Amino acid sequence: MAIVSKYSTEQVEQLLNDVLKVVDNHNVTTDLALMVLGNATTCLINQRVAPEQRKKLSEGFAKALQSSIDEK
Numbered sequence: 001m002a003i004v005s006k007y008s009t010e011q012v013e014q015l016l017n018d019v020l021k022v023v024d025n026h027n028v029t030t031d032l033a034l035m036v037l038g039n040a041t042t043c044l045i046n047q048r049v050a051p052e053q054r055k056k057l058s059e060g061f062a063k064a065l066q067s068s069i070d071e072k
Contacts, residue, residue, distance in 0.1 A: 019037075023036075023037075041061070045057060045058055045061075
């Protein structure tokens with residue numbers, strides 16, 4: 001079943017492109033980029049999500065990440 005987002009494809013793609021441009025402009029290794037993006041994710045969850053919702057949100061995020069990885 002497809003997931004319906006409250007955000008437009010254009011909005012998501014523009015933000016993603018902006019974030020990836022910053023990573024590219026800094027010419028960092030993949031492991032450093034992933035570490036920084038992971039830390040940013042942690043900060044967003046800790047600062048913007050109610051404490052009682054953080055565990056469930058982070059578990060859902062981890063599942064979504066794992067299911068989106070291309071293993072080919």
